[in-house]
Amino acid sequence: MVSSIKASIKTSIPGPRSLALAERLRRVECRNTTFLSPEFPIFWERAHGSNVWDVDGNCFLDFTSGFGVAALGYTPEFTIEALRDQASILSHAMGDVHPTELKVRLCEKLSELTFESWGVGGGKTILSNSGAEAIEAALKTVWMTTGKTRILSFKNSYHGLTCGALNVTGRNEFRSPFQSALTDITVFLPFPKTTKDFIFLERKIRIHLAAGRIGAIIVEPILGRGGERIPPDGFLKLLRRCCDEFGVLLIFDEIYVGWYRTGKRFACDHEGVVPDLICLGKAMTGLFPMGACVGKAEVMDRWPKSKGEALHTSTFLGNPLGCRLALAQLEELERTHQSLQIDRKSEILQQELEKLALSQSGVHDPRSRGLLGAIDLVDPQGQPDGAWAARVMVKALRAGLILLASGVEGNVLSFTPPLVIEESELKRGFEILNSVITKTDF
Numbered sequence: 001m002v003s004s005i006k007a008s009i010k011t012s013i014p015g016p017r018s019l020a021l022a023e024r025l026r027r028v029e030c031r032n033t034t035f036l037s038p039e040f041p042i043f044w045e046r047a048h049g050s051n052v053w054d055v056d057g058n059c060f061l062d063f064t065s066g067f068g069v070a071a072l073g074y075t076p077e078f079t080i081e082a083l084r085d086q087a088s089i090l091s092h093a094m095g096d097v098h099p100t101e102l103k104v105r106l107c108e109k110l111s112e113l114t115f116e117s118w119g120v121g122g123g124k125t126i127l128s129n130s131g132a133e134a135i136e137a138a139l140k141t142v143w144m145t146t147g148k149t150r151i152l153s154f155k156n157s158y159h160g161l162t163c164g165a166l167n168v169t170g171r172n173e174f175r176s177p178f179q180s181a182l183t184d185i186t187v188f189l190p191f192p193k194t195t196k197d198f199i200f201l202e203r204k205i206r207i208h209l210a211a212g213r214i215g216a217i218i219v220e221p222i223l224g225r226g227g228e229r230i231p232p233d234g235f236l237k238l239l240r241r242c243c244d245e246f247g248v249l250l251i252f253d254e255i256y257v258g259w260y261r262t263g264k265r266f267a268c269d270h271e272g273v274v275p276d277l278i279c280l281g282k283a284m285t286g287l288f289p290m291g292a293c294v295g296k297a298e299v300m301d302r303w304p305k306s307k308g309e310a311l312h313t314s315t316f317l318g319n320p321l322g323c324r325l326a327l328a329q330l331e332e333l334e335r336t337h338q339s340l341q342i343d344r345k346s347e348i349l350q351q352e353l354e355k356l357a358l359s360q361s362g363v364h365d366p367r368s369r370g371l372l373g374a375i376d377l378v379d380p381q382g383q384p385d386g387a388w389a390a391r392v393m394v395k396a397l398r399a400g401l402i403l404l405a406s407g408v409e410g411n412v413l414s415f416t417p418p419l420v421i422e423e424s425e426l427k428r429g430f431e432i433l434n435s436v437i438t439k440t441d442f
C-alpha cells in the first residue's frame with residue numbers, strides 16, 4: 001500500500017493554475033500574508049467532507065479541518081440549506097441597534113451550552129467576527145469589570161494577532177516587530193510540561209497575583225498553535241484555585257480546542273473546571289467568520305448598560321447568516337457528537353502517531369486528545385527540526401494530504417482532521433504520511 005502511495009506522489013503540485021494564481025496574488029496582496037513559494041500554496045476550489053479539490057483538479061485529504069474550522073466537514077447539507085435559506089431572507093441586520101431573533105437564540109444557546117450546563121447560572125455573550133476579537137472582548141471585560149489592567153498569560157500561547165490579543169500572545173516572533181506599539185500589560189509564565197512544574201508555577205502565580213494588579217489569567221486549556229501541548233491534569237484546577245483566592249478572573253481560550261475537538265464539548269470539561277469567561281470561534285459555525293466571548297452573567301453584568309452607544313461592538317456583530325449557521329452547527333454537533341465516534345477515532349490517531357514514533361527516528365512525543373494530535377520532529381542532536389517538518393508538509397501535499405506544522409520552532413506536525421473523518425480516511429492519511437516522513441529521499 002505504502003509503495004503504491006509512493007508511486008502516486010506527484011511532483012506537479014502546485015499545478016499550473018495554482019502557480020499562475022500565486023503570481024497574480026504576489027502582485028496585489030500584502031507580501032506578509034500568504035506564504036508563496038514554488039512549492040506552496042495550492043488554491044482551493046471546492047471541498048466536501050474531509051476532502052478538498054484545488055483549481056487544477058487535484059484532490060487532497062485535509063488533516064487540518066482548515067485551521068480547525070470544518071469540524072463537521074466541508075459543505076455538509078445542513079449548512080448549505082441554512083445558508084441558502086437565510087441568504088434568501090436576511091443576510092445583514094444592525095447587530096447592536098436593530099438585531100434579529102437569531103442573535104437572541106444564539107446567545108441563549110451559548111448560555112445553555114456553557115454556564116447553564118456547568119450548573120453555575122447563566123452566561124452572557126459578546127459576539128464577534130473572529131477569534132481574536134473574542135479575546136479583545138474578554139480583555140475589555142476584564143478591564144471594565146475589575147479595574148485592573150494587567151493580565152497573566154503563558155509563553156508560546158496564541159490568542160490572535162489584533163493588537164489587544166497580541167498583547168497576551170506569548171510568541172515573540174509575532175510581538176517583536178510591533179513591540180514598541182504594544183503595551184506592557186502581560187506577565188508570561190511557562191506552560192507546564194509535567195506535574196513537577198506545578199510547584200514553581202503556583203509559587204510564581206501567587207507572587208504575581210498577590211501584587212494586586214492582575215485582573216485575569218488567560219490560558220489555552222491545551223496549547224494549540226504553540227505545538228499542541230497537553231498540560232498535566234490538575235493545571236486548570238491550580239489556576240482556578242489561585243484565581244478564586246485572589247479574586248482574579250479566569251479566561252479559557254477554547255477557540256481552537258472547543259466544540260468536541262478533544263472528545264468533550266470543551267477541553268476544560270476534561271478537568272471539570274469552569275472559567276469566568278470562555279472565548280469561542282472556529283468550529284462554532286464550521287464555516288462563517290464568527291467568534292464569541294461568553295462570561296458568567298454576574299461578571300458580564302458589571303458592564304454598564306448601553307446608553308445608545310455601545311462601548312464594544314462592530315458593524316457585522318451578530319450577523320444573521322453567522323448566527324443561523326452557528327445555531328445549525330451547534331445543534332448538529334450536539335445531536336451527532338456521540339455517533340461521530342471521536343473516542344474510537346482518537347485511539348486510531350494515537351496508535352498511528354505512536355507507530356510513527358517507533359518506526360522513524362527523530363519522531364518524538366506522540367500525543368493526542370480526541371481528534372487533536374501531534375508529534376515533534378527533532379534532528380540527531382535532539383533539537384527541533386522545523387526544516388524537516390516543512391519538507392514533510394510539501395511532500396504530503398504532493399501525495400494528496402494537507403498537513404500543518406505548529407510550535408515555536410515549526411517542528412511539530414499537528415493533526416486536527418474533521419470530526420466526521422472516516423476511519424478509512426484517517427488510516428489512508430497516515431499511510432501517506434508514513435511514505436513521506438522519512439528524512440532521506442528529499
Ligand SMILES: Cc1ncc(COP(=O)(O)O)c(C=O)c1O
Pocket residue numbers: 067130131132133135158159160161220224225253254255256257281282
Ligand atoms: C487558541 C486560539 N485563540 C485565538 C485564535 C485567533 O482566532 P482568529 O484567527 O479567528 O482571529 C486562534 C487562531 O488560530 C487560536 O488558535
